[in-house]
Amino acid sequence: MARTKEFDPDAALQSALELFWRRGYEATSMADLVDHLGIARASIYATFGSKRELYLRALERYGEQQNPLLLSELSQPGPVLPAVRALVHRFARESAADGDGGLQRGCFVTNTAVELAPHDEGAARRVEASLGHLETLLTAALVRARAQGELPDGRDPQALARLLLVLFQGMRVIGKAGDGSARLRDAAEQALALLD
Template identity: 65%
Template sequence: MARTKEFDPDAALQKAMELFWERGYEATSMSDLVEHLGIGRASLYATFGGKRELYLKAYERYLENGVDFVGLLSQPGPVLPAIRRLVELYLEESTDPATAPRGCLVVNTAVEVAPHDPVVARRVEQNWDFVETALTSALTRAKAQGELPAGKDPRALARLLLTVLQGMRVIGKSSDNPARLRDAAEQALRVLE
């Protein structure tokens, strides 16, 4: 017994996520969002709450649509080719002029928002944990399958890869030198041999 929503909340959240992704938290105003989402101001507040809550929901939406680590790394068979594909995926997104400037929303959030918002900081750290865990279990499996030398430490290697991936995203945001990140990615992969 109510009026139906005129807009699709899912599509609106997607657009909000893209705007936050491109411009950052502080530089994106509620008026910008109202304009780009094509919905009324009050509808925005009624559906998503204030700016901070909307950002948190946009952040989660980003994670849902992001790189599928588990799907990529948990496939049966050899592990290292999957890790190579993962690194190359990050490399492409970090060097392509169309996608590099926006970087990764998690990195952007870690840098701009997390230091001033404990809730956000926890979410970001959970993501680091998640990626690290996915890489660790993949490398552990690789070691069991003989793809990784016996002396290597899967968790330590996962932590190096995690750090390199985020570093690539940062440098890609302000550099149009693909060779730089290509070399870094290649050297990072060579650690696994």
């Protein structure tokens, strides 16, 4: 008779996500995962595979949690630019909080891009997919803004979306580096001026 799992794999994956997000891949050992999840090493391997496989599944989970929020923020009916402006301000505010005694987690995708993507093809593919998804959401929102007359005809929605994407990722890095709230605020305001 097969034994049943004595833990909730979904809760364990969420807990692993939080640990990896806070500490990174290299700084998180299997012993750390065993302690944090409260699950035997053999059970982690049997359920999730290797540490790397668990990390990549946690990265996918992160996207599953973040993407609907971004889609919701950018696809509300009515004027689009207020939502884009609110998103820029939210990224600046959250990034500043990371450097102001926060958890300094940054963005899990950005963290993965810096730590793993240069030498891990699977991580690089997932990072690119996540960044591509955000770029697509931003581009679609800005195309709508231009169609509604909120954005001047001469503005390229995809180029602006790419600028915002790079800004968001840079904000997350600056936020992890320390108190960059003035830098983040100024960068956000300058980027938003391009939407006028």
